[in-house]
Amino acid sequence: MKARLRINEDEVVELAEMFRLMSDPTRLKIILACLDEPASVGAMADRLEISASLVSHHLRLLRAARLLQADRRGRMVFYVVGDPHIRSMLTDMADHVAEEVEGEIEPG
Amino acid sequence: MKARLRINEDEVVELAEMFRLMSDPTRLKIILACLDEPASVGAMADRLEISASLVSHHLRLLRAARLLQADRRGRMVFYVVGDPHIRSMLTDMADHVAEEVEGEIEPG
């Protein structure tokens, strides 16, 4: 017998909130930028070619949701994806999308 | 050597779009409602206690993104999550969220 999906209202909302945080391209890039190793705010802004202010705005949300963890070292603050589960899920999904794109065929 | 980000701009946008579709609680409930087995629009509306119109609006987006597949049987249309990868990811994430909120009371 297959286990029916038991997830209550609050858990659905929490899961949706998680997805919401990853649903903005800029924010998702930020998450991916510190997926494997910690990255500073300035480094991310530089690499993604967006303002440090915008990066900070997004980091605020990601921090609040505990999706990223901050680690201050001197003047710089390094961020990294804390949850291993989220990390592996993102890695997995990134691979999935990358594979999917190369064989995309539009059905008539 | 560690695998650096193997995902380009377009893929990030596509992945973000995927997450966006799962980022609304109502829409996520709809997806979860037809995760294991096909469900009709009316059944989902009834079960989730929302209007069939709203369900249809969400289904339209999910269909367009090929996240759900439609199967007409008579007057009714059944929807189901097509991609096995997405399906397993959602099952996994649902479990993750359920475990994360420890100390909770299980119904039944």
Next chain:
DNA sequence: CCAATAGCTGCATAGCTGTTCATGTCTTCA
């Protein structure tokens, strides 16, 4: 103290989006 660097935050706003209501379309049955 001052200056420079790195990052954070309040405010304003244009654009997006989830929902409702009314109507349209497709299918089955009398």
Next chain:
DNA sequence: TGAAGACATGAACAGCTATGCAGCTATTGG
């Protein structure tokens, strides 16, 4: 044919949100 059921869709609206700008804190170093 007409009616009813099941679903889809268009328009409108209220609430949300990503972004830019300006100013702010915090740390390092003289």
